[in-house]
Amino acid sequence: MSVEDAQPSQSGRSIEDVLQAAREIPHTDYIVGRGTRKPDGGIHIVEYHVSRGLGERFVKAYPEYEAFDSAAQQFLCAPFLSITIEVGVTCYVDDTSKQSAKMNDYLRLFDVDSLLLVGLESSMGLCWMTLYRRLQPKEPFTAEQAELASYRVRAALFEWQLRTKSPIERPPPPERYKLLPLGRRCLDVAVRRMRGIPRKRIATELGMTEDGVDAQTRRLKELKLSNQKLMEQFFGELPPPRPLPPNDPEAQS
Structure with missing residues (x-):
């Protein structure tokens, strides 16, 4: 996910609706973003909102690890699937390759123990929310929580897209x-x-x-x-x- 030109979100009401949709899922931090597909297969982030606990440092450190983000790749393959990860246990995206260790290193820098990513792709581009649990190694996200996010959070994300109404060059077929x-x-x-x-x-x-x-x-x-x-x-x-x-x-x- 490219963040070179991304801006912190100013969509106050829309972001509050997304955060409200996620409140029933226990988490310590989050990032909400929207963007488009890049020609090289990555995600170009155009707007985001990050929790205070993670802060701008979390976003700015990401480009160094982008090439190893297999969760982002899986999201691009199937934007309608929720992704849950328990860092350092099942490895990144249930991936035991040495490459996955790089993303584990990045998440460990910020004391992230598990995460849940839910998003969508529409004619207005890509949109997602990732929930994080920090310093809670024995409390990974459950399948039931992922299911709840896939309905409630995804609906709120789509409303955010509708309110921003930013056109993209190549809408999905x-x-x-x-x-x-x-x-x-x-x-x-x-x-x-x-x-x-x-x-x-x-x-x-x-x-x-x-x-x-x-x-x-x-x-x-x-x-x-x-x-x-x-x-x-x-x-x-x-x-x-x-x-x-x-x-x-x-x-x-």
Whole structure:
């Protein structure tokens, strides 16, 4: 997420509505942002609002770690999915690669123990809220809290977009919002396949067997949903996959 030209949010009422929507989900800090897709696969932030506990230092330190932010990449792949992370336990985005350690380092600088990201993409661009828990290592966000955020917070974020009404150059295609004929597990596999994650690593990340990954892949083929079709009709441009170290055995999977 690029923050070079971003400005702190001045959308007072809209931000208050977003914060109100998140109040039932216990958290210590937050950042709310809106922006657009960058040609290189990142997110260009045009406006944001950050809690006092994290402050501007949190935002300004981010560009150094942007290349390792696989949560942002996953958000770009599937903006309608909520993402929960327990820092240093499941690693970043349930990712055991050495690359994920960089984002863990960044979050640890600010004593972040877990986070919950929820957002959306509309004809007015990308919009998201990330909730953080700092100095609370035994209290990760739950699936139920992620579900609550996916409805209440996302609706408030969309209202923020409506009030700012900032046009973007390339709105997402209408096909993006057709209902996908996929279950959650099948979609989890599809998103990771499109990101170029090897089969063995997908199984590890999702707690599945490799045969289970193959079964979901066959399901995609039966529905004639190739990676190319999913990218063209539903997800749009994908961020480039994060490279694995050359000596990482998973790179050969």
